[in-house]
Amino acid sequence: MSYDTEKVKPGKKTAVMAGLVCDYCSLTEGTSPCTSTETGDNKCFNTRVSCNDPTNYTKTTKEYIFSQPSVDLPIGENIFPFISGEIEKSSTSITGGSGLGKRSVVRVNIKDSTHHDRGIDKSVADRTYTPENQGTFWGKWLARNPYYEGRTLKIYYGYIGQTFSWSDFEIHEYDITDIDGPNDGMVTVIAKDILVRTYDRKAKYPALSTGKLLSAITVGATTATLTPSGIGNSEYPASGYASIGKEVVGFTRSGDVLTLTRNEWGTEAKPHSANDVVQLCASWDGTNNVTDALYEILVTGAGIPASYIPTTDWDTEEALWLLNANVKGILMRPESIEKVISEWCESFMFDLHWDPVAKELNLNALAPEAPGETINTFTETSNIIKGSFKVERVSDERFTEVRVYYGKIDYSEKDELENFANGQVAIDVNLGSDDQYGNTIKTIYSRWFDSSVNALQLAGRTLARFSDTPEHITFELEQKDHGKLAIAGRAKINSMQGVTGANIEKTFQVTEVNEGRTAGQKFKVKAKTSSFNGRYIFIAPNATPDYFSASDNERALYFFICENTGDFSDGSYGYKII
Numbered sequence: 001m002s003y004d005t006e007k008v009k010p011g012k013k014t015a016v017m018a019g020l021v022c023d024y025c026s027l028t029e030g031t032s033p034c035t036s037t038e039t040g041d042n043k044c045f046n047t048r049v050s051c052n053d054p055t056n057y058t059k060t061t062k063e064y065i066f067s068q069p070s071v072d073l074p075i076g077e078n079i080f081p082f083i084s085g086e087i088e089k090s091s092t093s094i095t096g097g098s099g100l101g102k103r104s105v106v107r108v109n110i111k112d113s114t115h116h117d118r119g120i121d122k123s124v125a126d127r128t129y130t131p132e133n134q135g136t137f138w139g140k141w142l143a144r145n146p147y148y149e150g151r152t153l154k155i156y157y158g159y160i161g162q163t164f165s166w167s168d169f170e171i172h173e174y175d176i177t178d179i180d181g182p183n184d185g186m187v188t189v190i191a192k193d194i195l196v197r198t199y200d201r202k203a204k205y206p207a208l209s210t211g212k213l214l215s216a217i218t219v220g221a222t223t224a225t226l227t228p229s230g231i232g233n234s235e236y237p238a239s240g241y242a243s244i245g246k247e248v249v250g251f252t253r254s255g256d257v258l259t260l261t262r263n264e265w266g267t268e269a270k271p272h273s274a275n276d277v278v279q280l281c282a283s284w285d286g287t288n289n290v291t292d293a294l295y296e297i298l299v300t301g302a303g304i305p306a307s308y309i310p311t312t313d314w315d316t317e318e319a320l321w322l323l324n325a326n327v328k329g330i331l332m333r334p335e336s337i338e339k340v341i342s343e344w345c346e347s348f349m350f351d352l353h354w355d356p357v358a359k360e361l362n363l364n365a366l367a368p369e370a371p372g373e374t375i376n377t378f379t380e381t382s383n384i385i386k387g388s389f390k391v392e393r394v395s396d397e398r399f400t401e402v403r404v405y406y407g408k409i410d411y412s413e414k415d416e417l418e419n420f421a422n423g424q425v426a427i428d429v430n431l432g433s434d435d436q437y438g439n440t441i442k443t444i445y446s447r448w449f450d451s452s453v454n455a456l457q458l459a460g461r462t463l464a465r466f467s468d469t470p471e472h473i474t475f476e477l478e479q480k481d482h483g484k485l486a487i488a489g490r491a492k493i494n495s496m497q498g499v500t501g502a503n504i505e506k507t508f509q510v511t512e513v514n515e516g517r518t519a520g521q522k523f524k525v526k527a528k529t530s531s532f533n534g535r536y537i538f539i540a541p542n543a544t545p546d547y548f549s550a551s552d553n554e555r556a557l558y559f560f561i562c563e564n565t566g567d568f569s570d571g572s573y574g575y576k577i578i
Contacts, residue, residue: 013161016087017067017079017169018108019154020176020189022145023048024062029123033058043123045144063154064120064141066110074164078119082137084109084186087155092193093512094351094488096528097366097465099342101353101511104193106155106174112138112182138182151176153191155356172356193354194361197302198341204334205301206282211235212275213244214256219269224249224258226278232256241265241281243332244272246412248281265330266410279333286328286450290348291318291363293327294341298361301337310360321365322348324457329448330411347446347454349461351488364488366465375507376484377492378477385522388476389495397470399442400432401425402459407450415445424455426463442466470529471496473508476522487513490530 025046027034036044036052044050051057067073069081092104117124117131117140124131131140142148153176158169174191181187197203214227226232232255236242239252247270250261258278262269265283282301284293291314298304318325325348331340345351349366369375378384407421432439444458473493477485485491489510498504508527544550547562562574 013070013072013159015067015070015072015156015158015160015169017065017156018083018087018110018189019063019065019152019156020148021061021063021152021154022148023059023151025051026058026060027056040126041128043126045121045123047144049146050144065156066108070160072160074160077164080137082111082113084111089155091512091514092353092487093526094353094364095345096509096511097345097349097351099345100195100198100338101351103196104174104354104356106153106189106191108153108155108189110138110187110189112136112185112187115140136182138187142179142187148176148179150197153189170357173359174356193356194304194308195338195352195354197304198298198337200336200338203302203337205297205337205340206280206331206334207301208334209235209242209277209279211278213272213278214274216274217272219262219271222260222262224260224278226256226258227275229256232258236278236280241283241330243279243281243412244276245270247272248330248332248411265332265412266408267412268410281330281332283330284327286326288327289318290322290325290327290344290350291315294344294352294363297337297340304361308360310358310362313360314363317350317363317365320370321367322350324451324453326451326454327448328450329408332411343446344448346444347448347458349458353487362488366461369490369507373490375490375492377494377505378475378481378484379494380503383477383481384493384495385476385478388474388522388524390474391496392472393469394472395469397466398437398468399440399463399466400437401427401439401441402462402466403441403443404455404459405443405445406455408447411447415447417445420445422450422452422455424452424459426456426459428463428467431467437469465530468529471506471508472526472528474524474526476524479521479523482513482523485510485513485525487511491525491527493527 025044025048027046029036029038029043029052033056034053035056038044038052042052044052046062048054048057048059064080065078066080066083068083073079073081088107090102090105092101094101113136114132115137120141121127121131153174155172155174156166156169157172161168174193175196176189176191177196178190179187180190211226211231214225217224226236232253236253236258239250241248241250241264242258243249246267247262248264248267249258250264251258253259282297295306295309295311295314298309299306327344341352351364351366353362354360355362380386380389402425404424405417405420405422406424408415409419409421413419431437442462444462446455446458449455475493475495487510490507491510492505492507494503494505496504496506507530509530510525510527512526514524547555567574
């Protein structure tokens with residue numbers, strides 16, 4: 001739902017609200033299955049910390065909705081008019097295939113005050129005290145709901161009309177990270193987008209193993225027994241890889257007994273002592289596409305609901321640009337999920353970001369636009385607000401030679417040059433010449449593949465993307481244009497001068513959209529050069545006719561061999577392979 005100026009109707013007023021969704025017990029104190037016998041002031045508040053029967057605690061959720069003070073609030077809706085000022089929001093940003101970008105952060109300042117507890121405390125009528133004379137709303141709320149971290153903050157953007165409906169609101173969802181205060185009668189609720197769950201302090205992958213060696217093993221040992229008794233069945237699969245110190249062993253398991261293969265993943269067999277930890281590894285053997293590995297590490301590792309991953313969209317992106325992006329590598333011990341995903345973003349050239357409205361994680365390969373993709377054009381005369389266009393040329397991001405080292409030798413050692421078996425280089429001889437930019441080198445060490453195809457693709461695409469000096473631009477648009485842009489999408493900008501002084505059109509990738517939502521409000525956009533110049537295309541099926549007999553759609557979609565001049569005989573440019 002897009003809140004453009006034309007959608008504002010007479011009798012409707014814009015509104016922004018915040019909803020805190022926290023854990024809540026669905027039971028009634030003392031009513032089966034709750035077995036508590038507490039009465040009066042000792043009754044629970046239907047929250048986990050106040051529960052008098054933890055065994056039967058039945059978790060559901062309760063949402064507390066806050067708004068700015070207004071006479072237009074609907075009667076019958078339990079809305080607390082406590083928000084102070086505007087809701088602050090910094091937008092998600094992407095890096096353009098070089099790692100996870102910046103998380104979106106939301107801050108809501110909410111006033112504290114006395115409160116009667118009606119609509120909050122199911123047992124308010126049974127208390128011996130008068131709630132509005134004892135404590136404050138937020139003092140009591142925080143004492144009753146200390147486990148708010150990781151719960152949901154909803155931001156509602158919409159309209160209040162004569163007939164109130166929540167369907168008139170667009171809902172954005174985030175994870176609560178902190179609630180500061182009450183300080184001087186105010187609390188600040190802070191939330192970030194869902195990828196905060198991948199942060200080092202939140203989750204690591206694989207999970208920490210607790211099994212240990214029952215007895216010491218020698219360099220040549222082919223069996224080992226786990227301790228404590230029974231840990232094998234509860235924590236280890238029937239087969240897999242495990243690390244003991246700096247060695248990776250393959251294993252098959254029967255009960256607590258492991259049958260070992262040594263010297264796996266380039267590591268050296270060593271003697272190990274009793275009580276050394278046997279850490280279960282996470283590994284990918286080169287047959288798993290990066291989209292599958294990403295799903296695994298997000299869902300199993302970070303605990304992100306599978307419903308947040310639009311697998312159909314991911315499959316489409318895989319089929320277009322990530323078909324050979326297979327992961328081969330191992331995590332010998334728990335590592336930061338954010339760090340691993342950032343490495344995959346660089347090695348396989350994609351961006352990952354949270355869409356708070358669709359409630360899904362979007363994956364976009366760093367590649368030319370797909371055939372048939374529509375790209376909106378923005379001009380200074382029709383769209384870009386006068387005086388808002390800014391450009392920065394970032395020469396540090398320009399490379400005319402890309403070196404990719406791959407095929408890691410020993411996975412227990414660091415990602416350094418001498419620990420990689422293979423290398424691939426892509427060079428733009430012309431742009432790297434003294435007559436043009438001069439040579440600049442980017443070096444990538446990837447522990448995530450051993451295929452020359454992957455290395456060639458990474459080097460080639462990186463060079464195609466960054467061989468010319470990237471231009472970072474910012475500009476402002478009116479709210480009417482909000483739905484025409486999407487983060488990680490592309491936009492054509494007609495606001496930069498060419499050699500004659502006339503404006504020329506360039507394609508940029510959108511890296512950030514500042515989400516202004518009020519009708520008539522302007523918003524800021526950030527983007528960087530999308531410099532895949534030329535005709536990038538797919539291998540044609542066997543039955544495809546020759547170029548001059550092919551349809552326009554076939555020419556747009558498939559690859560045709562041109563003449564040895566690099567052009568077709570009609571003068572059009574030949575295709576490029578990336």
